Each structure stands twice: as C-alpha cells, then as structure tokens.
Amino acid sequence: MSKPVTFQRAFLKPKYWGVWAGLLFLRLLVFLPYKTQLAIGRLLGRLTMRFSPYRRHIVEVNLRLCFPELSPNARNKLMQKNFLDIGMGTMEMAMAWWMSKRRIRKIKVDYVNQDIMDAAIDSGKGVVFISGHFTCLELAGRLHGRDYKVNGLYRRHKNPVFNYVMVKRRSHYAELIERRDFRAFLRSLRRNIPVWYASDQDYGAKHSVFAPFFGVPAATVTALSKLQRIHKPIVLLGGYYRKPDYSGYDFVLTPMPESFPSGDEKADAILMNRFLEDSIRRSPEQYLWQHRRFKTRPKGEARPYKKKREF
Structure with missing residues (x-):
C-alpha cells in the first residue's frame, strides 16, 4: 500500500463540519434495506440535477459531444437517467464503505467471462483491470474484493476530510496504491495481485496523447501501454453494471487483443478508448458523465x- 493517511486535528475545523455531517448521514442510511437505499439515491440524483447547474452543464456538454446522433430530447432523457444512476452510485459508495460483511455477501454478482479472469490470475503474470468510472464502481470494488483479492489505484481527493475517510474505508477491502506510486503498482503485480486502473481520467497533456473517445479527441494516458510493453501483465477490460431490476450486478470482463501494446502509443490509446467506449454504450446512463473528460x-x-456569457 502507498503511504497511509492519518487523522489531522485540522479535520475538526468548522469548515469541514458539513463534510462530516454528509458522511454521517450516508453512514446512517446504510442501515436501511438495499432497495430503499437505491430509492433514496434516485431522489438524491433528482435533487442534484435540479439544484446543481454546474454538474448539469458538464453532463449536457459530454452527452452533446458523445451522442451527436441523438435528438436534444433523447439526450435530455439520457441525462435524467444518468442523474438517477449517479444518485444511486452515491448510496452504493456508502454501502461499499459501511455495509456489514454479512449483507455484502448477499448481493448477487454475475461475472461474464469469469473463466478468462481466473485463467489470467492463474498464469502468475500479473493482471491489470482497466475500467471506466461507472456509477456503481465504488460498490463494484468492494464486491470484486469480496470474491477476489484486488488492489486499486486511486487519485487523492482535493477535500482532505473526504480523502481521509475514503482511503480508510477502502483500505478495509483492498490495498490502495496512489496513482503516482509506480513501485507499489509493480509490487502488486509481482505478488500476482490484480490491480484495478481507471483509464478514463483527464490528467493533462504531459503524460497523454490525444485519442478519439466517442469521436472527440481526449487526453488519454499512455502509462498502461508502457507498463504492458515492459512487464507484460495480462490486461482485462472491466465493465460494471447495475441490473435493471436492482437484483444485483453484472461484471463483464473482456481481454485486450494480442496486438496490445503495438509499440505505437497513440494506436494503443485509440484501441483502449474504443474498448472503453464499447463498454459504456452497453449502458450509457450508468457512466459518470459528470467527469470533465474533455477538459x-x-x-x-x-x-x-x-459557459458563454449571456447578455
């Protein structure tokens, strides 16, 4: 694990009381039945869409860029569904952090291509799961950790209190690797512990190439291409989906083609984005469109x- 986080007395300052109150509220909601929590999540999603024009604007821009073939009305309906899923994802985050092991064991997960994952782990070469930020991803991480030992790369949250709680709670079911801690990443692979890695974040142009994502140039990191070329772990693409009837989750695992890596970083980035795009199109409302992917x-x-200034 990367350097652990520690509690700071500064976390008790009044400016953080709202964060603590929000986390306590989510913690208490976890005692409710699973489907009741999801219903509350959908309510939170509606409220976010209604009262957060900033988030709504980001989703609107992303959907307009990525789905130009849809009519404005169809994109608006997709946005409404997406906010419901984002709200449920908030509650699933709380479940991942605080739900008891007994209740977590009862949540149904159907793996698609589980034999491919088992064979990859049994090979002893090390496994990297790449995925996008699906709305149920936080709970998927715990459920995946319930069935397999998986470590995860994470990005430090800008709010120190939220970051502290996030790292502490995630550490109960996975070893966390700070995204710049390459040595810890390699140690995990050498121990044959799979590592989860999100390839859909915008980390700027310095360590990225521009590759099409839904037809739009997006800064795409090249680290995985370099890692696979040198250390040769098996790379699997993971898609994580909430079942439509809320009876559980589908985890879909797809192997990257043997042509990856090709030696051409841009070609590899294009291939990786295309695979990710295919996994999102399976259920586009369940993707985290609130992320500024094209920043x-x-x-x-x-x-x-x-936003253009209105006069």
Whole structure:
C-alpha cells in the first residue's frame, strides 16, 4: 500500500463540519434495506440535477459531444437517467464503505467471462483491470474484493476530510496504491495481485496523447501501454453494471487483443478508448458523465465546458 493517511486535528475545523455531517448521514442510511437505499439515491440524483447547474452543464456538454446522433430530447432523457444512476452510485459508495460483511455477501454478482479472469490470475503474470468510472464502481470494488483479492489505484481527493475517510474505508477491502506510486503498482503485480486502473481520467497533456473517445479527441494516458510493453501483465477490460431490476450486478470482463501494446502509443490509446467506449454504450446512463473528460484540449481548440456569457 502507498503511504497511509492519518487523522489531522485540522479535520475538526468548522469548515469541514458539513463534510462530516454528509458522511454521517450516508453512514446512517446504510442501515436501511438495499432497495430503499437505491430509492433514496434516485431522489438524491433528482435533487442534484435540479439544484446543481454546474454538474448539469458538464453532463449536457459530454452527452452533446458523445451522442451527436441523438435528438436534444433523447439526450435530455439520457441525462435524467444518468442523474438517477449517479444518485444511486452515491448510496452504493456508502454501502461499499459501511455495509456489514454479512449483507455484502448477499448481493448477487454475475461475472461474464469469469473463466478468462481466473485463467489470467492463474498464469502468475500479473493482471491489470482497466475500467471506466461507472456509477456503481465504488460498490463494484468492494464486491470484486469480496470474491477476489484486488488492489486499486486511486487519485487523492482535493477535500482532505473526504480523502481521509475514503482511503480508510477502502483500505478495509483492498490495498490502495496512489496513482503516482509506480513501485507499489509493480509490487502488486509481482505478488500476482490484480490491480484495478481507471483509464478514463483527464490528467493533462504531459503524460497523454490525444485519442478519439466517442469521436472527440481526449487526453488519454499512455502509462498502461508502457507498463504492458515492459512487464507484460495480462490486461482485462472491466465493465460494471447495475441490473435493471436492482437484483444485483453484472461484471463483464473482456481481454485486450494480442496486438496490445503495438509499440505505437497513440494506436494503443485509440484501441483502449474504443474498448472503453464499447463498454459504456452497453449502458450509457450508468457512466459518470459528470467527469470533465474533455477538459484538456489540443492546441487551438476551445474549452467545451466554459459557459458563454449571456447578455
């Protein structure tokens, strides 16, 4: 594990009381039945859509860029569904962090291509799961950790209190690796412990290439391509989906083709984005469209999330 987080007295300052109150509220809701929690999550999603124009604007921009073939009305309906799923994802985060082991064991998970995952682990070469940020991802991490030992890369949250609680709770079911701690990443692979890695974050242009994502140039990290070329772990793409009837989850695992890596970082980024795009199209409302995926732009391109001033 990367360097552990420690509690700071500064976390008790009044400016953090709202964060503590929100986390306590979620902690208490976990005692409710599973489907009741999801219903509360859908309510939270509706409220977020209604009262957070900033988040709504990001989702609107992303859907307009990624689904130009849809009518404005169809995109609006997709956005409404997405906010419901984001709200449920908030409750699933609380479940992942605080639900008892007994209740977690009762949640149904259907693995698609589980034999491929088992064979990859049994090979002893090390396994990297790449995935996008699906709305149920936090709970998927705990459920995956229930069935297999999996370590995860994480990005430090800008709010120190939320980051402290996040790392502490996740550490109960997985070893966490700070995304820049490459040595810890390699140690996990050498111990044949699979590592989960999100490939859909915008980390800027310095360590990325621009590759199409839903037809739009997106800053795509090249670290995985370099890692696979040098250390040769088996790379599997993971898609995590909430069942439509809320009876459990589907975990879909797809092997990357043997042509990956190709030696061409941009070609590898294009391939990785295409596989991720296919996994999102399976259930687009369950993807975290609130992320500013197209924040970094090629030189000369306008920033898509900047609102035009109205007069």
